[in-house]
Amino acid sequence: MNERQRLLINRDQLDDVQWHSEALPSPADGQVLLAIDNFALTANNITYAAFGDALQYWEFFPAPVGSGIVPVWGFADVVASNCDGIEVGERFYGFYPLASHLLVEPAQVSDTSFTDNAEHRRSLPVIYNQYLRTSSDALYDADREAVQMLLRPLFTTSFLLDDFFADQAMFGARELHLTSASSKTAIGMAFCLQHNRANRDADYAIVGLTSARNKAFVESLDCYDRVVTYDEAATLGNQTPSAIVDFAGDGTLLRTLHEQLGDSLRYSCLVGASHWDQRAGAGPDMPGPDPVMFFAPHQAEKRISEWGGERFAQHLADQWQAFCEFAGGWMEIDASEGREAIAQTYQQVLAGNFSPRSGYVLSKFSCQ
Structure with a gap:
């Protein structure tokens, strides 16, 4: 794919959506281009849109005036890198736009993660700006990517x-x-x-x-x-x-x-x-x-300051594992791919027209 595709949402009428294509950006010095592989769509994403102005969710991924891009949680692969410490082919879990690609400016690069230090994101909550390497993420399981996308956030x-x-x-x-x-x-x-x-x-x-x-x-x-x-x-x-x-x-x-x-x-x-x-x-x-x-x-930042990041992560991990076992007894994963499926699923979730057992996972922007 040699272009970036984004699903633009009318911020005043959330069911008014359209695909927008543009030239694929090339990473400058210190930048990395991520190709979004798959992501989940849940009622949580509708909350991001409904409170996009009040809670600044529209600010994470800028769009033309009057439009917004709904944030989603998923996995992406590095397809181009001009940043030391991040290699092509690496896979990251995190907060992405409902789009085919994301250009980031990594900072605080470590063996486990990096933070997007793009200027428009610096004042936004760090919990949304952090991207985790799947190769060292303690909660990652390649066979349970769908569960992680759907339930972890x-x-x-x-x-x-x-x-x-x-x-x-x-x-x-x-x-x-x-x-x-x-x-x-x-x-x-x-x-x-x-x-x-x-x-x-x-x-x-x-x-x-x-x-x-x-x-x-x-x-x-x-x-x-x-x-x-x-x-x-x-x-x-x-x-x-x-x-x-x-x-x-x-x-x-x-x-x-x-x-x-x-x-x-x-x-x-x-x-x-x-x-x-x-x-x-x-x-x-x-x-x-x-x-x-x-x-x-706000509560995450409070607890991390009181407990430290390691203890916070351990508390979360312990309960996450228990919840995954519990969810395995009732959740049904519904996977589909392509732009048409993505837009249709968005409208379905927006309308609340789905079974509570369903978990929607989407991929392959290039499929029509």
């Missing part, structure tokens, strides 16, 4: 959410209500909350809220203490100190929960936007504490 958020709530003594809550309970990030948090509960002083119940269509699936996971459909949300009790972790992004649902939980609500946490187009439904003057957006890199 989501589970990292899940792990950090669980740690954040534990760090805050659950905000005094004894019931944690997780919306979009069938989403992989919510499942990961529920898994961590359950996995770690026995070693904590806090006693809490994990309540999953989901659609009637997905209730049986969520119950089958056995990581929620109770599963409630959205239609049943108004029947939740308000006698137990509670917290909301909102992965759905449905403003009307969020308001219903705030009103129903009333004075028992201790904390309201915004994470994802599975229903990205319904966030505004919450309206003004919602009762209870103001919802607070959770930004995973």
Whole structure:
């Protein structure tokens, strides 16, 4: 392929997309050109787009005015290098544009990773700017690349959410209500909350809220203490100190929960936007504490400063391995390739029209 292909998203209308082709850049001194081999598409990527302005996700991979490029997690191979310490043919896991290639300016090159030091990325969270060599990544398994692409970034958020709530003594809550309970990030948090509960002083119940269509699936996971459909949300009790972790992004649902939980609500946490187009439904003057957006890199940076990078990585790795075993029992990987498949899958995930068991892995931009 002698050109770079990018899927451009209309930032004001996320279902308006078009492919754009341009000349393939050549790396200058200190630069490296990566060819993106495969990547995952999940509801997490829709969250990146929905909060592209508020959380600076559009800034990672610049696009023409009015357009954005959705970030994805995946693997890429070095196809050209003018940087000491990085060789053609090496493979890296990391944060990529929904595009065929990425030009980077590596800094802090080590045996395990490098950081993209491109000027437009220097002020952005380092956790997104780091690229890991598969040859030395402790979590890498060549036979489980699809699982890593699909679940590693989501589970990292899940792990950090669980740690954040534990760090805050659950905000005094004894019931944690997780919306979009069938989403992989919510499942990961529920898994961590359950996995770690026995070693904590806090006693809490994990309540999953989901659609009637997905209730049986969520119950089958056995990581929620109770599963409630959205239609049943108004029947939740308000006698137990509670917290909301909102992965759905449905403003009307969020308001219903705030009103129903009333004075028992201790904390309201915004994470994802599975229903990205319904966030505004919450309206003004919602009762209870103001919802607070959770930004995973902040908790990661806090823990790395307190624990050190090695201890942080070990804690994450231990729970990641356990979660992978758990996920192997229910996740079904759906792999496809080519530009048409990529655009169609993006629209499908954007519309929320997929089974919670499905994990989409895409590759081969050159296939039509």
